[in-house]
Amino acid sequence: MATGLERVFNVTPDLVKDCYYIVNQTRPSEAIALYNTLREDVENRGHTLFLFNGAAFPLGFIKGQVLRTPDFKVLGGVNIQSKIDYLFVDKKYQHAGIGTLLLRAYESCCREQNVEQIILYSAPTVQATGFYTKNGYVRVTDNFLMAKNLGAISR
Ligand SMILES: CC(C)(COP(=O)(O)OP(=O)(O)OC[C@H]1O[C@@H](n2cnc3c(N)ncnc32)[C@H](O)[C@@H]1OP(=O)(O)O)[C@@H](O)C(=O)NCCC(=O)NCCS
Numbered sequence: 001m002a003t004g005l006e007r008v009f010n011v012t013p014d015l016v017k018d019c020y021y022i023v024n025q026t027r028p029s030e031a032i033a034l035y036n037t038l039r040e041d042v043e044n045r046g047h048t049l050f051l052f053n054g055a056a057f058p059l060g061f062i063k064g065q066v067l068r069t070p071d072f073k074v075l076g077g078v079n080i081q082s083k084i085d086y087l088f089v090d091k092k093y094q095h096a097g098i099g100t101l102l103l104r105a106y107e108s109c110c111r112e113q114n115v116e117q118i119i120l121y122s123a124p125t126v127q128a129t130g131f132y133t134k135n136g137y138v139r140v141t142d143n144f145l146m147a148k149n150l151g152a153i154s155r
Pocket of ligand 1: 123
């Protein structure tokens with residue numbers, strides 16, 4: 001795993017505060033939701049969380065889950081889907097490759113769990129759409145749902 005990357009299984013109150021800080025810079029309403037669900041999601045619901053750590057504090061994180069019920073809005077006869085719920089990088093450290101590292105870590109973890117397709121609702125910004133397109137995700141509906149078939153790319 002790349003330096004700075006860490007998979008997290010125990011969510012401390014300090015970690016929730018760090019993630020809140022990162023999300024609150026761009027999406028305050030989603031930051032509030034983290035307080036209610038992050039620990040529960042990771043520790044009790046088996047969601048996957050990766051952090052990218054700076055020298056003193058986290059600079060970004062990704063959280064997602066294998067869906068028990070596939071989202072049939074995405075076509076293609078796929079059985080096991082995973083959804084990215086959050087991918088955020090501290091504003092001061094964006095555009096330095098951290099988002100890509102986090103996404104790759106999440107994708108490898110999905111492959112290990114035999115996930116065939118990753119879906120997500122992208123923010124309707126040039127930044128987020130450009131980022132996901134560059135990483136092989138395609139828009140599948142008008143409401144910013146994007147998807148990537150893991151089987152279609154080399155490992
Ligand atoms: C989208 C996001 C996660 C990308 O993370 P990042 O660490 O900045 O991404 P990377 O440095 O790995 O960037 C890779 C590509 O993303 C796109 N990108 C990243 N920042 C961008 C910016 N400010 N403007 C336009 N494109 C941008 C580019 O295509 C970039 O490729 P390039 O470096 O060759 O130009 C991050 O910018 C972020 O947290 N944004 C705010 C929250 C958000 O929209 N999250 C997505 C959840 S829907």
